[in-house]
Amino acid sequence: MLAKTDTVIHTNDLNIYYGDFLAVRDVSIAIPNNAITAFIGPSGCGKSTVLRCFNRLNDLIKSFRLRGNVQYHGQNLYAPEVDPVEVRRRIGMVFQKPNPFPKSIYDNIAFGPRLVGYKGNMDELVERSLRGAALWDEVKDKLKESGTALSGGQQQRLCIARTIAMQPDVILMDEPCSALDPISTLKVEDLLQELKEKYTIIIVTHNMQQASRSSDYTAFFNVEQTPKGRTGYIVEYDRTEVIFQSPKEQATQAYVSGRFG
Amino acid sequence: MALSNQQVTEIKRARSPLARQLDSGFVWLTGMFAVGVALVLVAIAVRVGWEALPAIQQFGAGFLTSSRWDPVEDIYGALPQIYGTLVSSLIALLIAMPIGIGVAIFLSEDFLPNKIQRPIVFMVELLAAIPSVVYGLWGIFVLIPILRNMGVALNAGLGWIPLFSTRPTGPGMYVAGVILAIMILPIIAAISRDALVAVPPELRQASYGLGATRWETLFKVILPAAFSGIVGGIMLAMGRAMGETMATTMVIGNANKINPSLFDQGSTIASLLANQFAEASGLQISSLMYAAFVLFLITLIVNVLAELVVRRVRMKV
Numbered sequence: 122m123l124a125k126t127d128t129v130i131h132t133n134d135l136n137i138y139y140g141d142f143l144a145v146r147d148v149s150i151a152i153p154n155n156a157i158t159a160f161i162g163p164s165g166c167g168k169s170t171v172l173r174c175f176n177r178l179n180d181l182i183k184s185f186r187l188r189g190n191v192q193y194h195g196q197n198l199y200a201p202e203v204d205p206v207e208v209r210r211r212i213g214m215v216f217q218k219p220n221p222f223p224k225s226i227y228d229n230i231a232f233g234p235r236l237v238g239y240k241g242n243m244d245e246l247v248e249r250s251l252r253g254a255a256l257w258d259e260v261k262d263k264l265k266e267s268g269t270a271l272s273g274g275q276q277q278r279l280c281i282a283r284t285i286a287m288q289p290d291v292i293l294m295d296e297p298c299s300a301l302d303p304i305s306t307l308k309v310e311d312l313l314q315e316l317k318e319k320y321t322i323i324i325v326t327h328n329m330q331q332a333s334r335s336s337d338y339t340a341f342f343n344v345e346q347t348p349k350g351r352t353g354y355i356v357e358y359d360r361t362e363v364i365f366q367s368p369k370e371q372a373t374q375a376y377v378s379g380r381f382g
Numbered sequence: 383m384a385l386s387n388q389q390v391t392e393i394k395r396a397r398s399p400l401a402r403q404l405d406s407g408f409v410w411l412t413g414m415f416a417v418g419v420a421l422v423l424v425a426i427a428v429r430v431g432w433e434a435l436p437a438i439q440q441f442g443a444g445f446l447t448s449s450r451w452d453p454v455e456d457i458y459g460a461l462p463q464i465y466g467t468l469v470s471s472l473i474a475l476l477i478a479m480p481i482g483i484g485v486a487i488f489l490s491e492d493f494l495p496n497k498i499q500r501p502i503v504f505m506v507e508l509l510a511a512i513p514s515v516v517y518g519l520w521g522i523f524v525l526i527p528i529l530r531n532m533g534v535a536l537n538a539g540l541g542w543i544p545l546f547s548t549r550p551t552g553p554g555m556y557v558a559g560v561i562l563a564i565m566i567l568p569i570i571a572a573i574s575r576d577a578l579v580a581v582p583p584e585l586r587q588a589s590y591g592l593g594a595t596r597w598e599t600l601f602k603v604i605l606p607a608a609f610s611g612i613v614g615g616i617m618l619a620m621g622r623a624m625g626e627t628m629a630t631t632m633v634i635g636n637a638n639k640i641n642p643s644l645f646d647q648g649s650t651i652a653s654l655l656a657n658q659f660a661e662a663s664g665l666q667i668s669s670l671m672y673a674a675f676v677l678f679l680i681t682l683i684v685n686v687l688a689e690l691v692v693r694r695v696r697m698k699v
Contacts, residue, residue: 181586181587207593209591210593213592216587218584220588232592232594233592237593280588
């Protein structure tokens with residue numbers, strides 16, 4: 122078992138390549154425990170790419186390469202003996218587009234626990250996960266119905282419930298509200314505040330208000346043109362109120378005040 | 383701001399009457415095509431049924447249970463052919479289904495670099511383009527010698543099992559089954575592959591994101607999501623196998639008998655038609671039409687059953 126530390130994920134001079142192309146450079150960041158960290162920045166700046174490094178989802182892309190390291194509670198996630206499957210069980214992910222399985226609501230939640238041979242009471246776990254995602258009251262009478270029949274906002278909360286059911290340590294969220302209406306978005310944001318009691322959350326968002334409302338820490342990414350393409354990097358990383366009220370960098374100030382991006 | 387009269391006319395008449403007529407004309411035209419295709423099907427069924435009427439009146443349901451095909455006495459029954467049709471396509475499915483789905487899985491995952499994968503996909507699909515008479519010839523000159531040796535060995539070792547109880551002589555039910563399996567393999571592989579590729583990549587990511595391995599993702603998410611497409615491909619293949627004529631006729635032996643041994647010779651409805659139609663007359667023609675009508679119905683039943691299976695599974699997931 123890994124020792125719990127105040128820093129959950131720590132990267133040091135992380136460089137991410139697709140083939141020869143340097144997509145993101147020099148990422149050094151420490152993600153604190155039980156807090157919400159937001160990644161903001163213009164499109165193509167590598168926020169999602171960095172996020173996907175944290176649960177090794179980029180492994181699915183063949184040309185993906187990484188230099189530097191990503192430490193999770195002090196363990197290098199890219200060490201050869203690390204099993205990406207095990208990493209993803211501890212570091213869950215919620216995607217931009219709600220992606221429930223074409224299975225019943227119940228089976229959507231039970232999918233992950235069944236993979237790991239969950240021995241406890243599945244009904245209880247399903248209920249607890251759905252309550253945790255503030256969805257229980259809306260779906261408790263139709264657990265056998267297909268998850269894909271829910272509204273977009275409900276689907277996204279179902280995906281969050283599905284992630285919680287794995288009892289992860291960290292939840293990565295890649296623009297979880299970008300496909301949702303404002304009311305569903307608020308529900309998910311309220312949910313984030315509850316979730317951070319138990320989990321460490323990293324959220325990529327294009328929504329400035331969302332970042333300033335919900336997060337404790339914010340990393341501002343930017344992108345620069347290089348001869349080979351556009352490379353992203355972190356401009357500034359600090360407590361959210363600092364980033365939004367008194368950032369050190371001009372570019373951050375310009376971005377959060379809406380003057381560019 | 384209210385619209386002026388002129389603007390109102392513009393809104394109402396922005397497109398010329400001709401353009402609108404072309405529009406509705408196109409809807410009509412495509413509608414006619416769609417109905418036309420359905421009508422052709424109905425017309426064939428009616429015509430075949432009509433031609434079969436004398437035989438239906440003469441033999442009734444007994445046609446389906448009688449093994450006698452006697453042009454001299456004008457007494458006909460198609461049980462051996464119905465049996466042969468079902469057995470040969472069943473053998474074909476049993477062989478082609480696992481291989482075809484396996485090929486589809488292999489060619490839809492990223493096991494191979496694109497440069498190798500594309501030509502292989504193309505070649506598998508090309509199997510479907512080989513004329514069936516070529517399959518028949520290949521069956522006679524290549525497949526039969528190979529299969530006969532294997533058959534002889536099976537018969538010697540496991541001859542007490544009814545399926546292997548006769549000594550293979552060359553052509554036979556088993557050769558037809560294997561030839562049909564090769565012929566329907568590309569259909570199953572190509573359609574299943576399309577179904578697998580069409581599964582949204584988001585589902586794959588969701589599964590990986592929850593800590594599923596590649597195999598868990600494949601068997602618990604991707605295959606179930608592609609299930610209806612795969613069943614559709616299998617049914618299409620089954621229809622093809624049951625109706626396939628030339629290759630079957632060339633390798634099945636065309637014997638009017640039912641023998642549980644796969645090494646014995648047999649015939650199918652399609653091979654019966656191919657063999658006899660040219661020289662038939664009178665009630666014999668009508669009986670052949672009756673047999674064709676039965677084939678029609680079997681195919682229909684298979685398709686309806688497939689649809690039911692797909693619906694059942696959809697309800698469950």
